[in-house]
Amino acid sequence: MTTSDRKTPTKTGTDRLPVWRIGLAGGLVGILCCVGPTVLALLGVVSAGTAFVWATDLYDGYAWWFRLGGLAVLLGLGWLSLRRRNQCSVAGMRRWRWRLLAVLAVAAGTYAVLYGLTTWLGTLA
Numbered sequence: 001m002t003t004s005d006r007k008t009p010t011k012t013g014t015d016r017l018p019v020w021r022i023g024l025a026g027g028l029v030g031i032l033c034c035v036g037p038t039v040l041a042l043l044g045v046v047s048a049g050t051a052f053v054w055a056t057d058l059y060d061g062y063a064w065w066f067r068l069g070g071l072a073v074l075l076g077l078g079w080l081s082l083r084r085r086n087q088c089s090v091a092g093m094r095r096w097r098w099r100l101l102a103v104l105a106v107a108a109g110t111y112a113v114l115y116g117l118t119t120w121l122g123t124l125a
Contacts, residue, residue: 017099022077023106030070030111033058034118041121052122074107 028035034055041051058066078100082088087095 017078017081017096017103019099019102019106022074022081023103024110025077026070026074026103026107027110027114028070029073030067030107031114031118032069033063033066035114038118038121048124055118055122070107070111074103078103 037046037051037054037058040046041048046054079088082092082096085092087093093100
């Protein structure tokens with residue numbers, strides 16, 4: 001195979017950070033203490049009252065563990081994404097800083113929306 005036969009990489013959408021996927025994953029893991037029981041109730045696996053009690057107990061006792069887990073997922077996926085692009089350095093962080101801030105904003109927005117939704121559903125239980 002000669003060098004002319006090889007395809008040169010082009011700048012496409014694959015060069016971008018997956019902002020939405022990383023942000024949604026981090027936000028979802030961060031609020032899993034409330035979303036997990038809610039999803040079980042919506043699927044009919046447990047009653048709404050049971051889901052409410054589970055969510056309240058998990059949120060009251062372990063909310064910070066879930067939030068730290070969401071942050072760990074966010075950092076881990078961000079690091080992995082930068083690593084795949086060989087941008088895991090200070091210069092790489094500077095290059096991608098606006099996208100990394102967008103990842104953080106998507107994660108915080110996901111957390112806030114799901115928190116609001118589960119809190120509203122809790123009033124119906």
